[in-house]
Amino acid sequence: MNIKDAAEKSGLPAKTIRYYEDIGLVTPDRAVNGYRDFDAAHLHKLTFLAQARGLGFSIEDCRNLLALWEDQDRASGDVRSIAKQHLAEIESKISGLEAMRATLADLVETCAGDDRPDCPIIDRLQGPAK
Amino acid sequence: MNIKDAAEKSGLPAKTIRYYEDIGLVTPDRAVNGYRDFDAAHLHKLTFLAQARGLGFSIEDCRNLLALWEDQDRASGDVRSIAKQHLAEIESKISGLEAMRATLADLVETCAGDDRPDCPIIDRLQGPAK
DNA sequence: CTTGACCTTCCTGTAACTGGAACCTCTATA
């Protein structure tokens, strides 16, 4: 199968698939004309990558997960450990964003948003409450 | 004041300050020896930048906010509009992350995490529930 | 035989810095 079909079936852009080949995540065969040729196994791997990236795993996480995926004797604890760590990172990002949201929402609310030059948002950005 | 003091007082790394000068956000004076020389106004601007970046505003947002900040006749509505848009972006990021968290938390929970090779996380990454 | 879709590689750009090399300047101390 050519790259476009692989892209459609995996849900990844063709550009991304070429990039993944560059960095050694997949190694499609090559047809005599030089075109990449994907089989079911490659497609499976690409789908795996699309899923994992969609869940926010980094490329390096994906590399590790792929290795575990291909290892018949893997311990599910290894996978769980990567997932747990990633979960912790996500939770920390959420907290950070929620703090930002609170501050910003507060600022937006106290700002009249009219044509006068006073603006509590600008005031606040001058420095923390001082 | 030299760059190190400016860095400490504004809370930005010296490297970042140099970068901000490169992209035209601040323009410190230069002493005869070529060293950057920051005065209170520069410092104020740097502090403003540190605050705004800390709240997740992009550099381009900061550039706009700085222009508004320096414009005595600005309408507070302009500032509010930037802040509101940024708030919407933050909320959308939070939603995305929360969806990820839910999926991952679910996976982590159903995973035994022992030495056996079955792993629901890996299974799930093979493709969405099929 | 040509057209248009698809493929290839290679180069550049993105955001917002960070790290490092090579080199200059200032201050304090022996």
Added chain:
DNA sequence: TATAGAGGTTCCAGTTACAGGAAGGTCAAG
């Protein structure tokens, strides 16, 4: 006065995970 060490300078490369685009090869249809 010589020198060590802290701090300054510029410039170049690397980071993450691709996206866009140029230049050119290939294939199927009409």
